[in-house]
Amino acid sequence: MDTKIAYVTDIHLDETPEELEVQTHKNWEIILKDISERGIQHIIVGGDIGKASTHQWFFKSIKDYKIDITLGNHDSFNAIMQYYKHNHSNKQQELYYTYNLGSFKLLFMDSSADIISEQQLLWLKEEIVTSKNILLFIHHSILPVNAEVDKRFALKNRKLIKAMLVDLKKQVAVFSGHYHFNHETSFQNIYQFITLACSFQVEKIPNELKTNADTFGYRILNVDKDNLETELVLFKS
Numbered sequence: 001m002d003t004k005i006a007y008v009t010d011i012h013l014d015e016t017p018e019e020l021e022v023q024t025h026k027n028w029e030i031i032l033k034d035i036s037e038r039g040i041q042h043i044i045v046g047g048d049i050g051k052a053s054t055h056q057w058f059f060k061s062i063k064d065y066k067i068d069i070t071l072g073n074h075d076s077f078n079a080i081m082q083y084y085k086h087n088h089s090n091k092q093q094e095l096y097y098t099y100n101l102g103s104f105k106l107l108f109m110d111s112s113a114d115i116i117s118e119q120q121l122l123w124l125k126e127e128i129v130t131s132k133n134i135l136l137f138i139h140h141s142i143l144p145v146n147a148e149v150d151k152r153f154a155l156k157n158r159k160l161i162k163a164m165l166v167d168l169k170k171q172v173a174v175f176s177g178h179y180h181f182n183h184e185t186s187f188q189n190i191y192q193f194i195t196l197a198c199s200f201q202v203e204k205i206p207n208e209l210k211t212n213a214d215t216f217g218y219r220i221l222n223v224d225k226d227n228l229e230t231e232l233v234l235f236k237s
Contacts, residue, residue, distance in 0.1 A: 003101065005042045005221040006035045009177025010197035013050025013058060015074065020213040022200050024050065027216045030235055031198055032061060040220070041065055046177035046195065047072020047139035052079040059083040071095050071112040072139035072178060096120050098127050103226050105132040111140045115156040125164060133226065134172045141176045143192045147204045149179045165190050173228060182232060193230060195219040213237050
C-alpha cells in the first residue's frame with residue numbers, strides 16, 4: 001500500500017527578513033490546505049518552525065496529522081517539546097529517534113546545535129546497521145553544495161556522518177532543508193534531497209547570499225514497498 005508523506009521545512013513563522021514581507025502564516029495555511037486536499041495524513045517537519053510564540057498556533061494547525069519532527073538551528077528543544085508529545089523520545093535534551101515503515105527504516109536526527117553530539121553519533125552508528133532501506137531526516141545537509149549558504153552554515157561534523165553512511169555499502173536517502181532551495185545530489189551510495197523552504201528562498205549561487213520570496217512549497221514522499229519517489233509542490237507568492 002502506498003504511503004504519502006509531506007516533508008515541510010523552514011516555515012519560519014514570524015521569523016523572516018522584514019524586507020521580504022513574507023506572510024508566513026498565510027504560506028503555511030496554503031501548504032496545509034494542499035496537503036489536506038491530497039489526502040496526506042503524515043507530515044514530517046524538517047526544522048525551523050518559527051518563533052516560540054507561534055508554536056501553540058502551529059501545533060494546533062497539525063493536530064489531526066501524524067507528525068515527525070527534526071529540529072533545526074532556529075528551534076529550541078524545550079520550546080518544541082512543550083507541544084510535541086513524542087513516544088520515541090530518548091529522554092535526553094535532543095530529539096532523535098527511529099522507527100520502521102514497511103521495508104524502510106526512518107531515522108530522525110537533531111542538528112539544532114549545528115553539530116551532532118557524540119552520543120547521537122554513537123546512536124546513529126548502531127541504528128544504521130539494518131537490513132532495511134534507510135531514510136535519514138536531518139535539518140542540515142550531509143553532502144556539500146556549491147553555494148554560499150553551504151560555506152557559511154554547514155553542519156560542523158557532517159564528514160563523520162558521511163563516512164558512516166558510505167561504509168554501509170547500501171543506498172541511503174537523506175532529506176534535509178536549512179538552505180532554502182531545492183537541490184538533489186549523490187555521492188556513492190548516498191542520495192541527498194534538499195527541499196525548498198515554506199517561507200522564503202536563498203539563491204543557489206556561490207560567493208553571494210541572496211534571498212527572494214517569489215516561491216514557497218514542500219516535498220511529497222511516495223513510499224511503496226521497496227520503492228521511494230519524491231515530487232515537489234511549488235507555489236507562487
